[in-house]
Amino acid sequence: MSKPSIPQGTRDFSPAEVRRRQYIFNTLRAIFETYGFQPLETPAMENLVTLTGKYGEEGDRLIFKILNNGLHEQQDPKKQQLQAEWEKLLSRPYSTPVITERALRYDLTIPFARYVVMHQHELAFPFRRYQMQPVWRADRPQRGRYREFWQCDCDVVGSTSLVNEAELLCIYRSAFHQLKLPQVTIRLNSRKLLTGLAEVAGAPTLMMEMTVALDKLDKIGWEGVAQELEQRGIPGVGIEKIRQVIGISGNNSQKLEALSAIMQDSETGRQGIEELLQTLQYHEELASSDWSSAVEVDISLARGLNYYTGVIVEVTCGAVKMGSIGGGGRYDDLTGLFGLKRLSGVGVSFGIDRIYDVMEMLELFPAELATGSRVLLANFGGANEVYALHLLKQLREKGIAAEIYPDAAKFDKQMKYANKRGFAYVILAGDEEREKGMFSVKNFSTGEQQMMTAEQVFDLLSGQQ
Amino acid sequence: MSKPSIPQGTRDFSPAEVRRRQYIFNTLRAIFETYGFQPLETPAMENLVTLTGKYGEEGDRLIFKILNNGLHEQQDPKKQQLQAEWEKLLSRPYSTPVITERALRYDLTIPFARYVVMHQHELAFPFRRYQMQPVWRADRPQRGRYREFWQCDCDVVGSTSLVNEAELLCIYRSAFHQLKLPQVTIRLNSRKLLTGLAEVAGAPTLMMEMTVALDKLDKIGWEGVAQELEQRGIPGVGIEKIRQVIGISGNNSQKLEALSAIMQDSETGRQGIEELLQTLQYHEELASSDWSSAVEVDISLARGLNYYTGVIVEVTCGAVKMGSIGGGGRYDDLTGLFGLKRLSGVGVSFGIDRIYDVMEMLELFPAELATGSRVLLANFGGANEVYALHLLKQLREKGIAAEIYPDAAKFDKQMKYANKRGFAYVILAGDEEREKGMFSVKNFSTGEQQMMTAEQVFDLLSGQQ
Numbered sequence: 001m002s003k004p005s006i007p008q009g010t011r012d013f014s015p016a017e018v019r020r021r022q023y024i025f026n027t028l029r030a031i032f033e034t035y036g037f038q039p040l041e042t043p044a045m046e047n048l049v050t051l052t053g054k055y056g057e058e059g060d061r062l063i064f065k066i067l068n069n070g071l072h073e074q075q076d077p078k079k080q081q082l083q084a085e086w087e088k089l090l091s092r093p094y095s096t097p098v099i100t101e102r103a104l105r106y107d108l109t110i111p112f113a114r115y116v117v118m119h120q121h122e123l124a125f126p127f128r129r130y131q132m133q134p135v136w137r138a139d140r141p142q143r144g145r146y147r148e149f150w151q152c153d154c155d156v157v158g159s160t161s162l163v164n165e166a167e168l169l170c171i172y173r174s175a176f177h178q179l180k181l182p183q184v185t186i187r188l189n190s191r192k193l194l195t196g197l198a199e200v201a202g203a204p205t206l207m208m209e210m211t212v213a214l215d216k217l218d219k220i221g222w223e224g225v226a227q228e229l230e231q232r233g234i235p236g237v238g239i240e241k242i243r244q245v246i247g248i249s250g251n252n253s254q255k256l257e258a259l260s261a262i263m264q265d266s267e268t269g270r271q272g273i274e275e276l277l278q279t280l281q282y283h284e285e286l287a288s289s290d291w292s293s294a295v296e297v298d299i300s301l302a303r304g305l306n307y308y309t310g311v312i313v314e315v316t317c318g319a320v321k322m323g324s325i326g327g328g329g330r331y332d333d334l335t336g337l338f339g340l341k342r343l344s345g346v347g348v349s350f351g352i353d354r355i356y357d358v359m360e361m362l363e364l365f366p367a368e369l370a371t372g373s374r375v376l377l378a379n380f381g382g383a384n385e386v387y388a389l390h391l392l393k394q395l396r397e398k399g400i401a402a403e404i405y406p407d408a409a410k411f412d413k414q415m416k417y418a419n420k421r422g423f424a425y426v427i428l429a430g431d432e433e434r435e436k437g438m439f440s441v442k443n444f445s446t447g448e449q450q451m452m453t454a455e456q457v458f459d460l461l462s463g464q465q
Numbered sequence: 466m467s468k469p470s471i472p473q474g475t476r477d478f479s480p481a482e483v484r485r486r487q488y489i490f491n492t493l494r495a496i497f498e499t500y501g502f503q504p505l506e507t508p509a510m511e512n513l514v515t516l517t518g519k520y521g522e523e524g525d526r527l528i529f530k531i532l533n534n535g536l537h538e539q540q541d542p543k544k545q546q547l548q549a550e551w552e553k554l555l556s557r558p559y560s561t562p563v564i565t566e567r568a569l570r571y572d573l574t575i576p577f578a579r580y581v582v583m584h585q586h587e588l589a590f591p592f593r594r595y596q597m598q599p600v601w602r603a604d605r606p607q608r609g610r611y612r613e614f615w616q617c618d619c620d621v622v623g624s625t626s627l628v629n630e631a632e633l634l635c636i637y638r639s640a641f642h643q644l645k646l647p648q649v650t651i652r653l654n655s656r657k658l659l660t661g662l663a664e665v666a667g668a669p670t671l672m673m674e675m676t677v678a679l680d681k682l683d684k685i686g687w688e689g690v691a692q693e694l695e696q697r698g699i700p701g702v703g704i705e706k707i708r709q710v711i712g713i714s715g716n717n718s719q720k721l722e723a724l725s726a727i728m729q730d731s732e733t734g735r736q737g738i739e740e741l742l743q744t745l746q747y748h749e750e751l752a753s754s755d756w757s758s759a760v761e762v763d764i765s766l767a768r769g770l771n772y773y774t775g776v777i778v779e780v781t782c783g784a785v786k787m788g789s790i791g792g793g794g795r796y797d798d799l800t801g802l803f804g805l806k807r808l809s810g811v812g813v814s815f816g817i818d819r820i821y822d823v824m825e826m827l828e829l830f831p832a833e834l835a836t837g838s839r840v841l842l843a844n845f846g847g848a849n850e851v852y853a854l855h856l857l858k859q860l861r862e863k864g865i866a867a868e869i870y871p872d873a874a875k876f877d878k879q880m881k882y883a884n885k886r887g888f889a890y891v892i893l894a895g896d897e898e899r900e901k902g903m904f905s906v907k908n909f910s911t912g913e914q915q916m917m918t919a920e921q922v923f924d925l926l927s928g929q930q
Contacts, residue, residue, distance in 0.1 A: 004515055004579045004803045007567050010508035012580055015594070018504035034861050036838040036868025039483035043475035043613050044509060044569075044599065045529075050469055064510075065532040067565050069603040072555050079555065086551055090537050090544065100532050102472050104509075114469045115477055124885035126871055129480070134509065138534040148508050161871035163844075163854075174861075285854040288862055338469045373501040379628075389628075389750040396499050396639075397753055403501025406591055406626035420589035 009139070009147030019369040021150075024179065024355060025132055028152060031174050032130040035167055037154055040129040042111040044136075045102045052103075054110050054337060062137045064104040064147075071099070104136040108153045109334065109347075116157055117338040125158030125343075132352070146353065155347030157335070162275060165311045165330065166282030168348045172315055172326060173291040179355070180364050181325075183318030184293035189301035190276055190311050191329070193259070196269015197245055197299070200262060201238030210234060210242070211302035222246065245299050252280055252297045259299065272310075279311055307331045313348060320358050325351045373401035374424040375461060376417070381408030387434045391427070391454060400461045418444065427457065474604070474612030484834040486615075489644065489820060490597055493617060496639050497595040500632055502619055505594040507576040509601075510567045517568075519575050519802060527602045529569040529612075536564070569601040573618045574799065574812075581622055582803040590623030590808075597817070611818065620812030622800070627740060630776045630795065631747030633813045637780060637791060638756040640815070645829050646790075648783030649758035654766035655741055655776050656794070658724070661734015662710055662764070665727060666703030675699060675707070676767035687711065710764055717745055717762045724764065737775075744776055772796045778813060785823050790816045838866035839889040840926060841882070846873030852899045856892070856919060865926045883909065892922065 006012060013021060029039070045066060052060050074082060078098075085098040105111055108131045116127065132152040141147055154171060156164045169186060176184040194214075198207035213228040220228075222243065229239050241262065248258045256273050263269035276297060283295065303312045310330030317325055328348030335343045359365055368374075375395070377388045388404055395402040405414045418426050428440040428449075439457055442449040452460070471477060478486060494504070510531060517525050539547060543563075550563040570576055573596045581592065597617040606612055619636060621629045634651060641649040659679075663672035678693040685693075687708065694704050706727065713723045721738050728734030741762060748760065768777045775795030782790055793813030800808045824830055833839070840860070842853045853869055860867040870879045883891050893905040893914075904922055907914040917925070 004582055005512060006508055006515075006579075006583075007510050007512055010510055012508065012583075013506040014584075015503035015505060018506050022504070033837055034864065034866045036841075036866060038480035038837050039487070040480060041478040041483050043471055043477065044601070045472050045475055045613065047470060047472055050471075061534065064534070066569070067530040067532050069526065069529070074555070082555065090539070090547065104531070114471075117469055118471075118477075119479075124882050126882075128868070136509070148510065156871070159871045163850075163869065163871040167871075282854070285851055286858050288858070372498055372503050376501075385628075386750055389747070393751050393753065399499065401499045401501060403593070404628065406621070406624045406628040406632075417589050417591075 007147070009141030009145075011146065011148070015372065016370045019372070020359070020365045021352070021356060023365060023369055024352060024359070025152075027178050028132070028175055028350060029130070031171055031178065032154055034174075035128075035171055037128045037130045037171075040112065040115065040131045041133060042105065042108075042115060042131070044105055044134070046105055046111060046114070048101050048103045050114055051106055051110060055106060059106065062139055063106050064136045064138055065100040066102040066104070067100055068098070068102075105133070106137060107135050108133060108151045108349075109155075110337075112153065112155060113334045114338055116343070117335050117340045120340055126156050126164075127158055128154075128156045130154040144353070144357070150352040152350040152352050153347055154349070155345055157343050157345035160344045162278045162311070163282050164346050165275075165279040166286055168328065168346065169279070169283050169295060169313070170286050170288075172313075172348060173287060173293045173295075175350070176293050176315075176317075177288075177291045179359065181317050181319070181355070181358060182292070182362070184325075185316050185318060186293060186295045187298040187301045187314050187316070188276060188279070188295060188311065189298055189303075189313075190272035191308050192268045192272030192275065192310060193263070193299060194272075194302065196263045196266035196272055197242060199266040199269060201234055201241045203234045203238050206232060206234060208306075214242075214246075214300050215302040217246070217300045248299065252276075252295070255297045255299070275311060303327060303329060307334060309333075311346070317358050320361055322354055322358060325354045325358065371422045371424075373403050375400070375402040375427060376414075376421070376423045376425070377402065377404040377427045377429070378411070378414050378418075379405040379408045380428075380430050384430055384434055388427070388429050391429070391439060391457070394454065395458070395461065398458055398462060400458070402461075425461070472612070474606030474610075476611065476613070480837065481835045484837065485824070485830045486817070486821060488830060488834055489817060489824070490617075492643050493597065493640055493815060494595070496636055496643065497619055499639075500593075500636055502593040502595045502636075505577065505580065505596045506598060507570065507573075507580060507596070509570055509599070511570055511576060511579070513566050513568045515579055516571055516575060520571060524571065527604055528571050529601045529603055530565040531567040531569070532565055533563065533567075570598070571602060572600050573598060573616045573814075574620075575802075577618070577620060578799045579803055581808070582800050582805045585805055591621050591629075592623055593619075593621045595619040609818070609822070615817040617815040617817050618812055619814070620810055622808050622810035625809045627743045627776070628747050629811050630740075630744040631751055633793065633811065634744070634748050634760060634778070635751050635753075637778075637813060638752065638758045638760075641758050641780075641782075642753075642756045644820070644824065646782050646784070646820070646823060647757070647827070649790075650781050650783060651758060651760045652763040652766045652779050652781070653741065653744070653760060653776065654763055654768075654778075655737035656773050657733045657737030657740065657775060658728070658764060659737075659767065661728045661731035661737055662707060664731040664734065666699055666706045668699045668703050671697060671699060673771075679707075679711075679765050680767040682711070682765045713764065717741075717760070720762045720764070740776060768792060768794060772799060774798075776811070782823050785826055787819055787823060790819045790823065836887045836889075838868050840865070840867040840892060841879075841886070841888045841890075842867065842869040842892045842894070843876070843879050843883075844870040844873045845893075845895050849895055849899055853892070853894050856894070856904060856922070859919065860923070860926065863923055863927060865923070867926075890926070 051063055082098055089099055134148050134150050136148050172186055194211050195207050198204050198210050209232040213225050217225050226239055248255050256277055259273055301314055308329040309332040312329035314324045315326035330346040332344050334345055377392055379385055392402055392404050423444055426442045433439055438451045438453055440449055440451050516528055547563055554564055599613050599615050601613050637651055659676050660672050663669050663675050674697040678690050682690050691704055713720050721742055725738055766779055773794040774797040777794035779789045780791035795811040797809050799810055842857055844850055857867055857869050888909055891907045898904055903916045905914055905916050
């Protein structure tokens with residue numbers, strides 16, 4: 001028999017990993033609820049037509065499609081159609097409803113839009129939802145990129161107020177504060193500012209080309225960007241304008257003031273500045289002084305996704321070398337894809353896997369998440385076993401997580417188990433202890449052993465948990 | 466554009482549903498941890514070879530298989546192979562690795578066995594794990610039967626001690642006690658007793674046939690069962706023995722004593738009785754007197770799954786008409802499927818969807834799970850908006866879930882939203898309140914409105930949450 005394995009790009013999560021992931025999920029969930037966001041869960045499978053055409057041609061190729069069941073049961077006339085569909089499948093990556101009509105969720109945004117459209121008459125708008133579920137992509141697996149990974153999204157639809165943008169900034173800051181991530185920066189820009197910049201650069205139709213080039217600033221430097229802008233057809237005088245804008249420094253107000261001067265001929269650009277100012281103002285009213293993260297206007301921030309139309313954000317953690325750990329922005333017509341027009345929304349997402357990696361690298365997880373129950377009762381069989389079971393029952397009634405070694409196995413074997421599991425304490429109760437009505441408690445880190453009453457055991461363990 | 470929909474047999478979970486499901490999951494998780502069980506999560510996709518052949522022929526047909534990506538990119542020589550595989554796919558429901566090599570998890574048991582075998586050298590045995598994840602089956606959808614549904618399993622592998630059986634009984638009872646399910650009965654039997662019964666009925670090779678017939682006792686009554694036993698080849702004197710056994714009444718000890726007399730010629734039968742006695746004894750030591758559920762030996766309990774070898778259990782809730790809400794038992798060679806022999810295990814599973822339905826029917830969910838945040842701050846714009854934002858910030862800093870209507874929309878519109886969402890309170894702060902430094906709090910159920918200070922608002926809302 002060949003050794004069992006799991007598909008490339010997927011992961012088993014061990015007990016310690018599940019507990020740490022739950023710690024992140026629970027922290028975020030509590031914050032979302034405090035901010036009045038509501039949980040939503042959608043099925044792992046969507047109809048293939050719901051997903052295709054929503055993520056670009058490359059996206060369509062990366063969708064995991066589910067084979068229809070019962071193909072072998074089809075009758076002869078149907079088999080001809082099957083053959084035709086099969087040939088279609090071999091020439092194009094999608095649109096073969098006879099062979100496959102369902103697929104695995106590719107992100108949480110499209111299912112959310114689909115849900116809102118299906119339930120538009122029951123929902124109270126503005127609808128604020130959060131969703132934390134796995135998604136699947138047939139990407140080439142590599143370090144830090146998985147075929148099954150978790151997304152965590154938080155969106156408001158049905159309101160154009162910039163209070164929403166400010167609240168989402170606060171959610172980010174509150175979350176990273178509670179998770180204790182150091183050196184977090186939330187960069188802020190507006191698609192409208194980028195449009196304005198393209199206008200004042202004399203290339204109003206080249207906004208996308210410009211942002212694609214600008215997005216590479218970190219990687220290829222200004223010289224590289226300038227060269228690319230030229231290749232993409234931005235006029236020299238425009239490139240100079242862009243250089244000026246990129247070079248603007250100072251705090252957020254100073255930056256926006258300097259931008260105002262440059263943008264005065266672009267109405268869209270001025271609107272972008274106005275929206276950023278208002279967002280920062282609302283944020284100021286709502287933010288806690290405890291939060292150490294920074295919110296910085298960054299005019300070079302582009303974000304890849306086409307559907308953003310207003311404020312955009314991206315989060316990085318300066319303490320480790322890693323890409324962004326979150327991002328989002330305002331979109332004006334997401335539900336339009338499913339026939340519900342003019343519903344503006346804004347959302348952010350948390351990169352759970354990367355946040356996990358950062359927290360692991362910086363050792364930010366509480367130590368107690370590693371082990372679960374911290375006490376093992378050794379099992380000496382017979383009357384001693386019964387004596388131990390009584391203590392076990394009482395421990396659990398007090399909410400103290402504990403377990404007994406289920407067999408009266410050799411002492412060494414039991415201690416080896418205790419060691420491997422990493423218990424803080426082992427309770428030993430043999431004839432002597434039972435006759436005295438006491439328990440010996442061995443502290444596994446110091447090696448010390450002490451005889452005590454049941455009451456003392458409870459005090460010791462409830463204090464420690 | 467056609468209206469969006471979701472695949473048959475799948476479900477979206479609304480905010481109130483997610484909160485209620487989380488309530489069940491969190492209750493169970495806390496109990497599992499208290500009993501020293503550790504969480505595990507496995508990927509939604511498994512290699513197809515891991516799953517096929519594990520669930521019988523019918524099971525193989527119901528596995529959701531994932532189409533390999535990039536089929537359209539194959540070069541010509543490969544395309545011939547593809548065609549051959551395609552024809553195979555049309556004649557048999559599985560074994561077509563070129564077209565599909567991954568599939569969706571069908572239960573949590575096989576992935577658990579696969580995990581244990583893959584990690585046998587790192588794990589500390591006995592390994593106690595719990596797992597709560599969705600599984601997928603291409604079953605015909607019908608009321609209460611879904612194609613995506615949740616399983617919740619709790620198993621110990623690597624120990625033959627009956628302390629494990631007793632602990633699992635306690636986990637059931639503790640869970641149903643905390644969830645407040647009334648009239649819960651945990652029925653208990655042993656596969657060994659069933660084997661013994663087949664022996665004393667003079668049909669030792671017909672144990673499976675006998676249990677299949679016995680399993681229908683509730684549905685077709687003794688006359689029907691007797692007829693079926695006869696058809697299946699059990700001799701008349703044997704059927705009489707079975708009738709005697711089924712007719713045994715009394716409490717658990719009385720039942721087991723009466724059984725002892727009948728089973729004296731079957732060693733396996735006597736062993737089954739011995740194990741049930743010992744399990745009940747351990748259970749007695751560990752059980753809390755608070756728990757109202759009953760544990761009953763039931764000799765007609767069969768349970769469908771072939772892999773059980775020892776004690777078996779099944780849970781029902783007498784307060785509603787519904788099938789079992791949980792079940793499990795001991796199996797001797799689950800990991801043998803993947804090459805790790807002689808690892809005994811015992812486990813139980815919770816029927817999350819049915820437990821949810823029972824709790825909904827009996828209105829057992831805490832009311833506060835329906836709404837999430839209970840306070841809305843109305844938005845009157847300008848300086849009043851800023852005034853409200855300051856209160857909002859303080860509420861959240863105190864951990865009180867609250868939200869502001871993000872736009873200074875018409876009052877009616879804001880109240881309509883409040884009503885639809887079901888907030889307990891709406892806080893109104895217009896010019897008058899702001900000038901006085903106060904807030905008007907409207908109780909939405911009584912309609913009463915009262916002006917108060919921020920401190921009074923905090924007291925009111927923290928008491929209520």
